[in-house]
Amino acid sequence: MSEPQSRREYIREIAAKASADEHPAGWFEQVYTTAEGESAAIPWALMQPNPHLLAWLDEGDRPQSGPRALVVGCGLGDDAEALAERGYQVTAFDISTRAIAWCQERFPNSSVAYQVADLFEFAQSHPQAFDFVFECRTIQALPLKVRQQTISSICQLLAPKGTLFVITNIRQDEAAPEGPPWPLSETELQQILQQGLQEIQRHRPSGTNRPTLCIEYRRVA
Numbered sequence: 001m002s003e004p005q006s007r008r009e010y011i012r013e014i015a016a017k018a019s020a021d022e023h024p025a026g027w028f029e030q031v032y033t034t035a036e037g038e039s040a041a042i043p044w045a046l047m048q049p050n051p052h053l054l055a056w057l058d059e060g061d062r063p064q065s066g067p068r069a070l071v072v073g074c075g076l077g078d079d080a081e082a083l084a085e086r087g088y089q090v091t092a093f094d095i096s097t098r099a100i101a102w103c104q105e106r107f108p109n110s111s112v113a114y115q116v117a118d119l120f121e122f123a124q125s126h127p128q129a130f131d132f133v134f135e136c137r138t139i140q141a142l143p144l145k146v147r148q149q150t151i152s153s154i155c156q157l158l159a160p161k162g163t164l165f166v167i168t169n170i171r172q173d174e175a176a177p178e179g180p181p182w183p184l185s186e187t188e189l190q191q192i193l194q195q196g197l198q199e200i201q202r203h204r205p206s207g208t209n210r211p212t213l214c215i216e217y218r219r220v221a
């Protein structure tokens with residue numbers, strides 16, 4: 001495995017090339033396969049559930065079992081497993097075949113239905129199919145030219161009265177950022193409301209190295 005700095009440069013290079021080649025998600029498989037099983041080579045892999053998801057689940061009256069939950073761009077599966085442990089019926093998908101195989105190796109007895117799928121196609125075939133959708137750092141991992149499509153695909157998956165919980169980096173203005181990642185602007189977040197969702201609450205967790213927002217939305221019935 002290469003040194004962290006050169007690994008980051010390598011990832012930026014393949015992401016830029018994929019974006020220019022009109023395959024904005026085409027670089028993720030390379031990141032996972034070239035990691036050769038070393039999670040340290042996956043810059044976003046926490047190897048534990050996202051602490052902001054756990055904090056949100058612990059607050060208020062979250063349903064403890066039953067709801068059909070979906071994890072978008074599930075990476076190495078820790079968030080999907082955390083939801084399954086709390087009784088959710090979890091589907092989790094990622095565009096990377098290697099990432100999904102890695103989830104299955106890590107959690108061989110899991111109840112999570114792991115799938116290799118592209119968000120844009122998955123959303124078409126599962127309209128309004130989930131009571132709870134968790135999206136963490138997938139929107140920001142795709143360039144601005146597919147932002148609207150990414151946001152509308154995620155929203156399309158949510159059942160009436162369903163909850164969407166988003167964890168994302170944000171940027172302070174509308175200027176195009178140099179990515180990856182490509183943090184979201186306030187105007188881009190407004191696109192979620194245009195999909196028939198209502199913002200229920202948001203907070204900005206402290207202790208993150210990039211400006212981050214956790215936002216809960218509900219689909220208007």
Ligand SMILES: C[S@@+](CC[C@H](N)C(=O)[O-])C[C@H]1O[C@@H](n2cnc3c(N)ncnc32)[C@H](O)[C@@H]1O
Pocket residue numbers: 025028029044045046072073074075076093094095096099117118119120135136137138141142
């Ligand atoms: C920055 S990573 C975040 C992973 C995980 N959500 C987390 O927070 O650790 C983005 C993930 O989204 C996946 N992804 C990117 N584009 C996708 C698409 N169009 N459909 C499905 N998954 C996608 C990538 O393979 C990658 O695992």
